[in-house]
Amino acid sequence: MLRAVMAKLTRKPKSDAGIELLALSKELCKLSSNDFINKLSKWQERHKYFLNEKTIDENGKWRYTHTRLRSANYTLKRNIAFLFAYESVENLPKTNNGLEGEFAHLKTKLRVHSGLKLENKMSLFHIILS
Incomplete structure (x- = not known):
């Protein structure tokens, strides 16, 4: 604001x-x-x-x-x-700082696998979250 x-x-x-x-x-x-x-x-x-x-x-x-x-x-x-x-x-x-910390590990894994197609990224998130 x-x-x-x-x-x-x-x-x-x-x-x-x-x-x-x-x-x-x-x-x-x-x-x-x-x-x-x-x-x-x-x-x-x-x-x-x-x-x-x-x-x-x-x-x-x-x-x-x-x-x-x-x-x-x-x-x-x-x-x-x-x-x-x-x-x-x-x-x-x-603030949303606590929420940002929760998703930091997902962002790190996504950066490591930056060349994936969208459908493979979604599969990666499903594997990580389960």
């Missing part, structure tokens, strides 16, 4: 709202869902008028001035239900 927000805001946003949103998204792993939601809603309330600024282009049509900031905000808002799924399940880790 941090990568998605940084892609829209850049590493060094120029506006105060962008700097605050980037700092808030960097705290994502350290905060509980309630704390993050409260901080995000306070940020949205504080910068409501800045986010809703509009510009009229050369064709006479209006558009939002800070589209990338609005997009980063909407990305967080849209995915907030999925960001803290680990809190609803007991003993579920925040």
